[in-house]
Each structure stands twice: as C-alpha cells, then as structure tokens.
Amino acid sequence: MVSRSSPKLGGAFSRALTYFALATISLFMLLPFFWMVSTSLKIDAEIFTPGIKWIPSQLDWENYTYIFRDLNMEVLFRNTIFVTLIAVVAQIILCSMAGFAFARLHFRGRDVLFLAVLITMTVPFEVLVLPLFILIRRFPFAGGNDLLGNGGIGLMNSYAGIVFPHLVTVYGIFIFRQFFLGFPKELEDAARIDGASRLRIYWSLLMPNSAPVVGTMGLFAFLWAWNDLLWPVIVVKENSMKTLQAGLAIVAQNPSRWGEMMAASVIITLPVIFVFLLLQRFLVQGVATSGLKG
Amino acid sequence: MATFQEARSFLEGEFWEKDSSMVATAAKNPSVSQQNDAYRLSRILDSDGFTALLFLFIPLLILGALKFYPVVFNLVISFTNYDLSPNFRFVGLRNYQEILTNDVYLKAIRNTLLYVVGTVPIGTFLSLFIATLLNQGIRGRLFFRTAFYLPVVTLVAATALVWRWIMNPQGGLANTALDSLGLPGLGWLTDPNTAMLSLVVITLWGGIGGNMVIFLAGLQGIPSELYEAAEIDGARAWQSFFYITIPMLSPVTLFVVVTYTIAIFRSFGLIFMLTQGGPSLSTNTLVWEVYQTAFGYLRFGLGAAISVVLLLTILLLSIPMRLFQGEDF
Secondary structure: OOOOOOOOOOOHHHHHHHHHHHHHHHHHHHHHHHHHHHHHOOOHHHHOOOOOOOOOOOOOOHHHHHHHHHOOHHHHHHHHHHHHHHHHHHHHHHHHHHHHHHHHOOOOOHHHHHHHHHHHHHOOHHHHHHHHHHHHHOOOOOOOOOOOOOOOOOOOOOHHHHHHHHOOOHHHHHHHHHHHHOOOHHHHHHHHHOOOOHHHHHHHHHHHHOHHHHHHHHHHHHHHHHHOOHHHHHHOOOHHHOOHHHHHHHHOOOOOOHHHHHHHHHHHHHHHHHHHHHHHHHHHHHHHHHOOOO | OHHHHHHHHHHOOOOOOOHHHHHHHHHHOHHHHHHHHHHHHHHHHOOHHHHHHHHHHHHHHHHHHHHHHHHHHHHHHOOEOOOOOOOOOEOOOHHHHHHHHOHHHHHHHHHHHHHHHHHHHHHHHHHHHHHHHHOOOOOOHHHHHHHHHHHHHOOHHHHHHHHHHHOOOOOOHHHHHHHHOOOOOOOHHHOOOOHHHHHHHHHHHHHHHHHHHHHHHHHHOOOHHHHHHHHHOOOOHHHHHHHHHHHHHHHHHHHHHHHHHHHHHHOOHHHHHHOOOOOOOOOOOHHHHHHHHHHHOOOHHHHHHHHHHHHHHHHHHHHHHHHHHHHHO
C-alpha cells in the first residue's frame, strides 16, 4: 500500500520513535523557559535549597515588584518601545518607497544602483560599528557639536542615535521590491488611464494591497530593534536612555540575585513571544522565502 | 483621426502625450499656454525619473551613511592610530601586523574558529534531523515547530541570564543534575576549559530553530512523487533519505552552512552578556575584540583593522553561496 501523505519512516515503532525524539528535543528547548518562570516566582530561600524544585511551593511576586521598583524597568520599557515603534514605521515607509522605485519605475542606472544596494546585504553590521559610532558622535549640530562635529557628544544618548541603524534596511528594500514586482501591471495601467499619478499608485494602490509584505517587514523591524544589543550598548551611556537589553546587561553584573534576573528575563521576553505567536505566519514566511534572519 | 492618434499613442505607452495639439493651440491662446506650463510641470513631477529621485533620495542617503561610508572609513582608519583624539597619523600596516603577532588576537582567531567548528556541524545536523522528523506528517507539528523556534526570538539578554543561572557552579540546574547522577560538577562558563563548550551549547540552543525552518521549507520543496516512486521500487526509508533527500537538499544545506558560519562569526551578544571574552581569553572571538579594542582600550585604528579582517572573511565565506544561488539571493 502506497501512502499518499508526505514521506514516512514506516511502521508504528518508528512513528513512536519520531515522537519520542521530538518530545525529548522540545523538552531541552523549553526547559530553560520553564526554569526561568519557575525561578522568578520563588523566594530566595527556595532558589538556593539543594536539589531541584521544579514548581515553587508558593507563588511569590516579590521579584517582579522589585525589578519595577528598583531597576527602572518603566524607563527601559518606554525607551525600547519608542525606539522600536520608530524603527517599524520608518522601515515600512522608507523601504517600501525604495522598493517601489526599484520595482515599478524606469530610470537610468536603476539596475546598477539596485545591485550596489544588494551587495551591501553581505556586509554585517558588527564590522561597521566603529565608523558608525564616530559618525553618531561627531554628528554636526547635535549634542553640542559644531559643523565639523567637535565639542559635544553628537547623537549619543539620544533616541535618534539609537534608532539610526534601524531606519532603512537592505532586506526591507529587497522584500518590498520583490512584492511590488509581482503586482499585476494591468491594475497599474488601469489606474494610470484613470489619471492616477505615480505617487498615488504607490500610496493608494500598492501600499493598501501589500499587507503580507508590510506584516513581514513590521515583524522583522520589531524583532531587530527590540533585540538590538551591540548598538545601544555603544551609543548609550546614560541610564535614563538605556534600552531593555542594554539595561539588563547592568543587572547581569550582579549575578547573585537570580530570582530578580529571571523575573526581568521573563518580562522582557514576553512581548517578543506574544508578537511572535501572533504573527509567526509572517516570520516563517519571511525566513523560509528569503532564508534571512536577524 | 483623433481616435487613431490616441490609439497609436496608447499603443506606444504614451497615452498622455498630447503635446503637439496643445502647443498648436497655445500659440493662439495665452491662457492655454499657462495651462500648458502647469501641465508640463505636472508631467515632470509625475515622471519616472523625478518620482524615483523623490522616493530614493532619503532611503539611499541613510543607506549610504549606514553601509557605504563605514566600509570606506573603516579601511582608512585601519591604517591609522586613531583614538578619538584629533591628532593621529598613518601607521601603514602596523595594525594588521599586530593582529598577526599579538597573542590576544591570535587567540581570538583560534577561538572564533573553535566556535564555528563546535557549532556549525552539530547545529546543521540537528536542525536537518529535526526538520526531517517534523516532515513525517506527524500530529502537533505546529506545537513542535513553535517550541523549536521560540529560543530564536528570545532576547539574547534573557537567553544569557537564564543559561548563566542554569550553568551556575553553585546551585545551578546543570550541576545539580550532574550531582544527582553522581558526577562531579563543572565550572561551565567560569572555567577556561569549559567556557567555550558552554558557549557552544547555549548558541546551539538559540540557533537550531532558525535553520530548522529553512530546512523544513526545503524539504517541502521536494516533489513527493520521488518518494512514492522509491517506495514502489522497494526503497527503505534510510535509502530514500540518503539518495533523495540529501542530494535534493544540497543547495539549502549549503545556504544554511554558510549563513550559520557567518552568524557565528558575527555573534556578539552572548559573549558580551556571559563571558566578556574570558575567563583567561578562552572565549574572546574576533567580534568581541573589535568591541573591546575600540571601546575598551580606545584603539580605534586597531579595532578597525580587526573589522576589516572580519569583513573580508565573511565576504569570502559568502562567495560559494552567491555562486550557487546566482541571481536568486
């Protein structure tokens, strides 16, 4: 008998083996999350009792109240949310504009220009942080700087400085261009005949019909900005401007208060997991189609 | 006649081109001439060239500042002894020379390679293994896929903290488990002999899901007729796997190996949060030394030189992928 479904390993025994392997690996994957939540709800005495106590004998929220009271979590959250919001909006607008120009407009040097943009996709952010730091620090007429960028701290310790690398991404331009390329030419022609300008075609025809790619872009922009660590660590020195990740790096310097650290980890991870579960269709799509991540 | 002209201009894609008739009337009537100017202006504003300029100017200006300027400037300062102070001078290849002679940077090169060798083969194999299991048409696929992918979206700070707690030598879950098996506890991240191993375990945990999703997409792209034909011919499951799945997946595998290697070369967050390159330089990778040399010791010239080495390595690594994928990247 030939099975009609996807390839099988055969009998019931190997099927059981498959489930067993999957369950074991997912246990390994999920255990740290469980341990994180469990520890965050324990009192200190229980955290350090010998042996493994999987579930706290009583749920204790003291660790959570502590991190909001003493660790400035509201400030960290406000900064991160603000920066992430700007990053998401900026990338959707700017990348879709560039993607539109590369996909639907004809002008001299277009393909060369697009190739030049695409090539930079291979250049990772980590090797460019030094010049970028100097640019931000010496940004003209910002943070006490003069025209030549001397005298002050430029855009350091500012939202503008943190969000700067998140304004435009090559990946964003790329996926918008791909999507716009696939848009039926007939619809655009019909709009042209009705007298629509190119600006209108972009704004009233293409963008309202681009929900999938806007969703993918928005989700990636969210994850990149929310998860960014290296850049905020470099451009922010003042505690009042730190983001969640950079702020947590300070907490990590005092590795004895495990309860509080696990509470902080739970609190910063929850929004990401929530957004992920809500929009994972877009994420899997985006990763699977282009093979890109982070 | 007019309809013929219209039809022709429409066929030529210039439906709006009515200039000839409008110019003719404009000569007689000045108000039409004004209208004509406005019409021309709106035509320019609505041309492909102008719209492209309008749409590309800001995005490409920012991209230039984010990508093109840093690559060039990085190269320039890698030949200087720049340290943020205005007086600096060119030192030729001295920074590059230091990378190849200073023990710290030689260790960084060695550790980066160790990190790659420890992570990429096992990680690739495991994600292919899991993807294959998930592709058996099993129940609860969505649950398993989500469980494997969750670590990927988890913040690196949270990942670092929870693993640091699990691997804590005193009272950590890992040592408690070893103890209950009657085995001696390990120093994990605090011991130079096990720090890299611990880092590899944590990195594997955080990265398997991402590659699994790519493999899963690749597996679903293999036509099921191939398996059905093999089954009819009496092929066993493992034969199908080695003679159909593996060859059909090879472009995907190449892609995963290359991107994974690059990702490991770039990995900064875990090292920053967990070990800061230590203990005794057992986890100082090249990325870490870029950060440490520039922002710790303020030796921007040397840091830039390490960046250039790193960038060139990554560009070299991505060549096979570009070759095989062609225009499809």
